Amino acid sequence: MIAQRYQLENYVKILIGITITLLIIGLIFIYSASSVFALEQQGSAYYFLKKQIIGLFLGTLGALFCYTIPLKLLKQLTPLFFWGSWLLTLGTLIPGISRTIHGSSRWLSIGGFSFQPSDLLKITLVLFVARFLEKKSTTVFTFKKSFVPFLILIGLTSIVLLRQPDFGLTVTLATTSMLMIFIAGLPLLYVGIALGTAIPAFGVLILAFPYRLKRILVFLNPWKDPKGAGFQIIQSLIAIGSGGWFGIGIGESKQKFFYLPMQHTDFIFSIIAEETGFIGASLILILYALFLYFGCKIALQLDDLFARFTVIGLTLIITLQALINIFVTTGLLPTKGIGLPFISYGNSALICSLCMIGIIANVAKK
DSSP, rough: OOHHHHHHHHHHHHHHHHHHHHHHHHHHHHHHHHHHHHHHHHSSHHHHHHHHHHHHHHHHHHHHHHSSSSHHHHHHHHHHHHHHHHHHGGGSSSSTTTETTTEEEEEETTTTTOOOOOHHHHHHHHHHHHHHHHTTOOOEEEEEEEHHHHHHHHHOOOHHTTTTTTTHHHHHHHHHHHHHHHHHOHHHHHHHHHHHHHHHHHHHHHSSSSSHHHHHHHOOOGGGGGTTTHHHHHHHHHHHHHHTTTSSTTTOOTTTTSSSSSTTTHHHHHHHHHHHHHHHHHHHHHHHHHHHHHHHHHHHHOOOHHHOOOOOOOHHHHHHHHHHHHHTTTTTSOOOOOOOTTTSSHHHHHHHHHHHHHHHHHHHHH
């Protein structure tokens, strides 16, 4: 028992170490990627770096707070947290308090302070699904009493996200939730039913909105419109290809000179690959793979089912976001508005990601 406890503590320390490494890489490349843009738009090359450091400070406080919440209290308050974050996300659809950026209303702006409530929804949905799975563990998993309520939960979450619209996060949360319930022992028949329903639904959502269909067509052949819809992914591929094996040097990116849009947010991986090459890009992939590995190792050590499913869910959602972001920047998926966890610029995402680490450490210590 003592040996198991010692091993668990080591896994948590390694996970935190991986997170710190990703954060340091993020600070370095946020400055490198954004310095020219920040100097042009804000008059200071350090503008986005300073804001990210503020987010890091607030995120550290959030992680410490999440680390201290008693597990029993966290479990009891989970429904309140989930529905509260769901209502905040719904608030982004209300004119006057919502803020639209790049055609999506994902931000609430109150008193000059803007934040993205869907980042909070990521955490609370995982907690809610974990609590749901813990309660169902003592009963027979039936379609009507177990799977249908789960589908309703995912449906309500997806509706509010698709209205923003945020198709990428909808897919991420639905996939994470489905993986959680599959790991919990969901019969394969139900998985087939869910996939059989989801695939046509996603097809309709793509065909019903011309801009989504356009993204698919651009993904299939970005060179058909190299100066228009295909410009961003082409510039991303140029950046990655320019890096070669060892990169052109940190701070020496050419694509950040207004060639590659969103170079410090959604496409920061392209700048990392350009400046550090295949070696640096591989290091990022290895770090996220290790994050997934040690997150799962922590979950397997836990006896409390709520704690176990919480760690699995939070680990999966961070890893899936990283995977989707890297696939988008390398042209393996259509463009999505998902940043690279702990690395991309964005205070809301950074704070909530660090809170996830605080929760993982919290449930592990219990």
